[in-house]
Every structure is written in C-alpha cells, then in structure tokens.
Amino acid sequence: MIERYAYIRAVGGISGDMLLGALIDLGADVDFINEQLNSLNIGKIELEFYKGTRKGVSGIGLSPLKEVLLSDSYTFKQFIKIIEDSPLTSSVRKKALLTFKNLLKAEQIVHGSDEVELHELGSIDTIIDVVGVVSGFESLKIDRMFCSALPAGCGFIKSGHGLMSIPAPAVLELIKMSNSKLLTNSNYFEDSIEMITPTGVALATTLAEFSDPIMNVMETGFGLGTRDIEKYPNVVEIWMGESMSNSVTNKYSLLETNIDDMSSELIGYVQERLFDSGVLDVWTSPIYMKKNRPAVKISCILPVGLEEKIAHLLMKETSTFGIRVTSISRYEADRKIQKINTEFGEINVKLKIVDGKVIDVYPEYEDCRRIAVEENIPLQKVIRLAQLESNRLLD
Structure with a gap:
C-alpha cells in the first residue's frame, strides 16, 4: 500500500516556528491550523507568515503574534490541561499531548524534580508551535514522518537558568529518550549558536522516525529561522511524497x-x-x-x-x-494471517498483499507439521492440500 511520507531535513537547524513555516510552504491548510489554535481558548490567534530568504534559499517564516492573549506565561501542567480540555481533533490532541509530556519528562530528568520552572518554554509560543505543527501535518494527511540527524551546534547560550551549553540538556535528554540521531560535527558552522530548540526537537522526536525513507519526492517546503547566519542557511526542509510501490x-x-x-x-x-x-x-x-x-x-x-x-x-x-x-x-509487502478450513482441521495461511491485492498465499509450516504428526500422514500431503484450499483467497 502506498503511503504519504514527510521527511524533515534539519541540517540548517530545527525549531517549532521553522517547522510551521516549512509546512505552510508545503501547502498546509492555514485556516485549519488557525481553527485548531483558536479552539484552545487562549485568546484570538491568527498566524501571519512572510516570504523571505536565508543565504539565497527562499522559504516561509512565522511573524510575531499581534493578537491579545489571555496570558503570556504558562506551566507544563497548564499547557497539558488546555490541550486536554480543548475540542481539538482527536489525532491533533493525542500527538500534541505526547509532545508536551515528552518535553516535561526530559526537563524533569535534567532538573531532578517533578516540579519544573519554565522560562523560555513557558511562553505562549510553545503551545502555538506544538499544536500548529501537529495540525499542519494533519492537514497534509501524512501517514509517516521521518527526520534526518539533528545538528548539535556548539558553544553556550544565556537562558532563564543561566549560561547553558549547546545543545541544551533537555534537548540531549529528548534525543537520548527517543534513541534519535545527533550530528556532532556541526561546530564548524558558527561560534555559540543554538541550532536545535527544545520545542523543535520534542516535535521531531515525538512525531518522526529517525531513518531515511525510500520515497518519491513530490513537494518541498522551507521554513525560515529568525537569523540570517553568515556560514549556512538557517532553514529546515520538509520533503513530502509517497512511498514506493510497497511499504x-x-x-x-x-x-x-x-x-x-x-x-x-x-x-x-x-x-x-x-x-x-x-x-x-x-x-x-x-x-x-x-x-x-x-x-x-x-x-x-x-x-x-x-x-x-x-x-x-x-x-x-x-x-x-x-x-x-x-x-x-x-x-x-503487506501481510495478513487468515484461517482456512481443511478436511484435517484449521490451518493458518499467510497472505501476501501488493497494491491492495492478494497475490500469493503460504500455509503456516507449524500448523501443517502438527496435523501431519497428529493424523500420521505425510507432511507434503498436508501442505499440498492447504495450498489448494488457500489458493481460493487469491485476487
């Protein structure tokens, strides 16, 4: 069965707003995203985007919010309750909650406490990025998501907790929790630069598989970061396409x-x-x-x-x-196990399915062997009979 794939290529960094920009560039439904965000009941939200370039690469960036919101700062528990109480679609709610719970778990491990004080992550941008990105993928009807290795970056950055190494400890914990891939030789890009943010990494590690799919690329989208860096384009790419003829x-x-x-x-x-x-x-x-x-x-x-x-x-x-x-x-190939009735009893057969059609059937050896022993008849006779009966399942 052909599936719809999305591949996140994060060599230029990754963050929530960059992913959202790339999804819009791909053609995600902005009205659906805004509808999902406004169902959170945190104020009137209408995302605005701009077209721009980073080192000659054209893409979409997310403009700062202008709307008046109910609050500028939240805790993890408040974020989770807002999502749980909202009328989001079930798929968006499930994935957004899992993203926040993974992010919370990483922060708890890093700080050694169940009570985590949020600084940058406590802003309203975090829930907008998470729900917005999940809604964007939902609107594109993506079946499976994949992600490249994430660039580590290098140096130090100031945060609400003080001076912090790059990548941030919570980012490293998210990567460790998900057994994801980290590109460690990215220190040639720039001194002291955060290339991957906790929100971006939480979304990637929650939603995507860190492997390289074999796919037909049909569309590409580029999401712009907030900085125009000298040595490389600060963009994240999302490729959208289909799997080959089989999974x-x-x-x-x-x-x-x-x-x-x-x-x-x-x-x-x-x-x-x-x-x-x-x-x-x-x-x-x-x-x-x-x-x-x-x-x-x-x-x-x-x-x-x-x-x-x-x-x-x-x-x-x-x-x-x-x-x-x-x-x-x-x-x-897709496969399915189905029972068939024979004169010797039930036998499981394996169906081989390609392009939605059953093109071959294989009687299960252990079932055939069991019947041959119990009935004291040649095994090859049981297999031939099972094959004959199961051929009726072919399309």
Whole structure:
C-alpha cells in the first residue's frame, strides 16, 4: 500500500516556528491550523507568515503574534490541561499531548524534580508551535514522518537558568529518550549558536522516525529561522511524497561476524539462542578467511534497539572478537494471517498483499507439521492440500 511520507531535513537547524513555516510552504491548510489554535481558548490567534530568504534559499517564516492573549506565561501542567480540555481533533490532541509530556519528562530528568520552572518554554509560543505543527501535518494527511540527524551546534547560550551549553540538556535528554540521531560535527558552522530548540526537537522526536525513507519526492517546503547566519542557511526542509510501490521500513539492523574455530553443533546452538532473543532472521554463509581458512559468517537481522543485547550474546556464545553493525532498509509487502478450513482441521495461511491485492498465499509450516504428526500422514500431503484450499483467497 502506498503511503504519504514527510521527511524533515534539519541540517540548517530545527525549531517549532521553522517547522510551521516549512509546512505552510508545503501547502498546509492555514485556516485549519488557525481553527485548531483558536479552539484552545487562549485568546484570538491568527498566524501571519512572510516570504523571505536565508543565504539565497527562499522559504516561509512565522511573524510575531499581534493578537491579545489571555496570558503570556504558562506551566507544563497548564499547557497539558488546555490541550486536554480543548475540542481539538482527536489525532491533533493525542500527538500534541505526547509532545508536551515528552518535553516535561526530559526537563524533569535534567532538573531532578517533578516540579519544573519554565522560562523560555513557558511562553505562549510553545503551545502555538506544538499544536500548529501537529495540525499542519494533519492537514497534509501524512501517514509517516521521518527526520534526518539533528545538528548539535556548539558553544553556550544565556537562558532563564543561566549560561547553558549547546545543545541544551533537555534537548540531549529528548534525543537520548527517543534513541534519535545527533550530528556532532556541526561546530564548524558558527561560534555559540543554538541550532536545535527544545520545542523543535520534542516535535521531531515525538512525531518522526529517525531513518531515511525510500520515497518519491513530490513537494518541498522551507521554513525560515529568525537569523540570517553568515556560514549556512538557517532553514529546515520538509520533503513530502509517497512511498514506493510497497511499504518500506528502515527499522532494522544487520549484525555479522566471522567464525573459523567453532564446530557446527555450536553454530546451530547459537542460531537457536539468537532466534529466542528476538532476532527476525539468522543465516550462515561459508567464507574463506586469512591463510585460506574455511570459516562461517553468521548474519542476523533484528529490530533497532536490540543491537547491544544481540552483540553481547554473540560475544558470550561464540569465539568472535568483533561484530559488524549495519543499518539496513528493506521492502516489505503487506501481510495478513487468515484461517482456512481443511478436511484435517484449521490451518493458518499467510497472505501476501501488493497494491491492495492478494497475490500469493503460504500455509503456516507449524500448523501443517502438527496435523501431519497428529493424523500420521505425510507432511507434503498436508501442505499440498492447504495450498489448494488457500489458493481460493487469491485476487
């Protein structure tokens, strides 16, 4: 099934107002965004935007608010209550609340207290940025969002808490909480510059996956930062498009290691342990190592986040001194499990779906094996019968 993708390219920085500008440049529905913001009942809000450039890059910037609001300063609890009590659409409310809760959690961890005193984040701009950005993505009907690595910036900046290193501690905590990517070699841009703000990072880490999608780019939007910096364009890009013909996932890692001094029995045992530990697939390949020694390469695919656990298992259970880790992407057809009735009983079959049509069916081996043992009949006969019955599900 083709999905609608958005990819945030944040090499020039990221903040809430920059994301909002990029969404407007993409064609987000300004009336819908204003409608959602005014449903918060914090005063009359009508966002205004301007067209501008940063180092020759044209984009949209957010103008300062001119409207009279009920208050200029809020706490996290007040922000959350405002959103909970508002008639926002359910999707916008859910994502906005999650963004604020992640931001609150990061601040609580940094300050070591449940009671967090807000300074810059307590301004009305924060809730406008969060709800505005979530509403903008909603209006564009985005199915999945992705984000590039975030530039760390460098130096120090003055804040309500005093002089603070860049990136801010709350920003680092958000990145750590979400296992997101940080581009650490960004100190060549400018001295003492904050490239990523807590609000921008909270939105990116809450809404987006930090991986590189394979997509057809159809539209691009550029959101302007507030500064025209000498060394690089202070803009955030959002690319909008569609997935390729099948769904694509990037949330996998490939771990590999070469073994030349273990028996086949031990290799088989390691494969069993790997499957028991949550890897998706394991295989071995015959190879030749130095001095023409025949050896085995163990390869396994696993969900992102299991790398340390699986590497530790391989270190303990094999003779290896090193394990290679690679991020991978793969095409995945949609799949569905369905039960079919046969003369021997129910069997689960896996449906392979491409472009919304069932193009192949596969009887589940374990079900067929169980029936073959229970009924004392050849396994291949059960599989042939199950295949014949399940072919009726083909489109």
